[in-house]
Amino acid sequence: MTGTMPTAPAAPAGRGAVAAxxxxxxGASSGRVVVGRVGHMELALTEVARFPNAPLRLPDGLHWNVPALYEAVLAGLRAAGPVASVGIDTWAVDYALLDADGALLGLPFHYRDTRTAQVAPRVRDEIGADALYAVNGLQHLPFNTVFQLAAARGSAALAAARTLLLVPDLLAHWLGGTLGAETTNASTTGLLDARTGTWSAALARRIGLDTSVLPPLREPGTPAGTLLPHVAAATGLPAATAVTTVASHDTASAVAAVPATGPGAAYISCGTWSLAGLELDAPVLTEASRAANFTNERGIDGTVRYLRNIMGMWLLEECRRTWAAQGRPVELPALLAEAERAAPFAALIDPDAPELLAPEDMPAAIAAACVRTGQRPPRSRGALVRCVLESLALAHRRVLRLAAELSGRDITRVHLVGGGSRNALLCQLTANATGLPVIAGPAEATAIGNVLVQARTRGLVGDLADMRRLVAATQELRHYAPGGDSRAWDAAQARLFPRGAALP
Structure with a gap:
């Protein structure tokens, strides 16, 4: 693989140097601005702003309110105070279109919008699932950018577009004025060649996309300009403050911060989604990998994130949202305590069932999934949460075992990072299900990965291994040893995923 992280022209920092x-x-439900201080054996984060990220339902579909997010980022940078540089990471796949004057052509669509539901299978059938995978190496998800763009074919916005920017690239452009497509996020579009790391003009043409709208690719660590004058005025930061291209796909930033200091490590980046897999040197593009619906996304330094998306804490958070809307709010610790007392394996669901992608009422959707599979729905909130967490643990087990088999790698431990690492019950259930020790943390892996890439451009940290050693030495990690009855987990696995059942 090619594409090591470039280094900014600054001289290496001295041993005692510290920078912010x-x-x-x-993220898909909230955003924040975090200040990270990095120096020799020092890595400390301070959250200075947090804000909601609520989608907008407009007549033509579900959208992201990116102007509001941009204003919230500016407010966060005002609160941050003087910093050496700024980096942006977000979720993947969603894009904005700019016209010839650089003006935004409407709000970006939300990946949970349903307009691709019928388009994705048609495109897959027209091009061929095997042909798509041979080029982009991506798991089939109906919201992949390639399918979103196929759905937009013939639209006025796409006809008028002169530049396509993924959401973090758009925000970086608004801050620093430069145009580019950061590679870790570009690799989620379905338009990047998994072998070469370049745009696939052939795939773009197959969906009718004018390749001239695709901006030049740039690696994490590449300078992305300095703050535009009006941005400097709005934030109170010097105009010379750098904007740095980080691993702008939030999962890529999170994986960069996985504190793995030796071979045999698997990772689960657990938030709205659980992204479970391995870090490899090259993509796995076999037919078996395609049939198992594994994805090959780029990481920093030319690495490959070989993983599968699993519906993650979205399931639990949507249950809580529904209960709160019904006037029955409940705090997470109380829910988890109820779940720990609930009977094990009473009901299980496939977390990736299509009906759980965006239901109006998640508890009702889970109950319906149980009825559909011949199970009695959970009768209490604690039992429902137990159902969700055991099902997620089983999905983690299945995906990691398949990743090991398909890649020919052995797994000796699991690093669980992100917000889900705070959920002690999920961590323990994952250790029990996989039969492997789970190292939980850091919870702030995405922000840490973002900060460390910026610090690397300033010479404050070294290579990827050095970055991870710093995380392991400075961040709180919790260890969970596998326990429980392994035969009970085997039986639950067979019940939820019968032998030979295909991954969706």
Missing amino acids: FAAADL
Whole structure:
């Protein structure tokens, strides 16, 4: 693989040097701005702003309110104070279109919008699932950018577009004025060649996309300009403050911060989604990998994130949202305590069932899934949460075992990072299900990865292994040893995923 992280022209920092960096980390339900201080054996984060990220339902579909997110980022940078540079990471696949004057052509669609539901299978059938995978190496997800663009074919916005920018690239452009497509996020579009790491003009043409709208690719660590004058005025930061291209796909930033200091490590980046897999040197593009619906996405330094998306804490958070809307709010610790007392394996669901992608009422959707599979729905909130967490643990087990088999790698331990690492019950259930020790943390892996890439451009940290050693030495990690009855987990696995059942 090619594409090591470039280094900014600054001289290496001295052993006692410390610098502050601002990470704007935007997730599917909230965003925040974090300041990270990095020096020799020092890595400390301070959250200076947090804000909601609520989708907008407009007449033509579900959208992201990116102007509001941009304003929230500016407010966060005002609160951050002086920093050496700013980096942006967000979720993947969603894009914005700019016209010839650089003006935004409408709000970006939300990946949970349903307009691709019928388009994705048609495109897959027209091009061929095997042909698509041979080029882009991506698991089939109906919201992949390639399918979103196929759905937009013939639209006025796409006809008028002169530039396509993924969401973090758009925000970086608004801050620093430069145009580019960061490679870790570009690899989620379905338009990047998994072998060469370059845009696939052939695939773009197959969906009718004018390749001239695709911006030049750039690696994590590449300078992305300095703050535009009006941005400097709005934030109170010097105009010379650098904007740095980080691993702008939030999962890529999170994986960069996995504190793995030796071979045999698997990872689960657990938030709205659980992204479970391995870090490899080259993509796995076999037919078996395609049939198992594994994805090959780029990481920093030319690495490959070989993984599968699993519906993650979205399931639990949507249950809580529904209960709160019904006037029955409940705090997470109380829910988890109820779940720990609930009977094990009473009901199990496939976390990736299509009906769980965006239901109006998640508890009702889970109950319906149980009825459909011949199970009695959970009768209490604790039992429902137990159902969700055991099902997620089983999905983690299945995906990691398949990743090991398909890649020919052995797994000796699991690093679980992100917000889900705070959920002690999920961590323990994952250790029990996989039969492997789980190292939980850091919870702030995405922001840490963002900050460390910025710090690396300033010479404050070394290579990827050095970055991970710093995380392991400075961040709180919790260890969970596998326990329980392994035969019970085997039986639950066979019940939830019968032998020979295909991964969706």
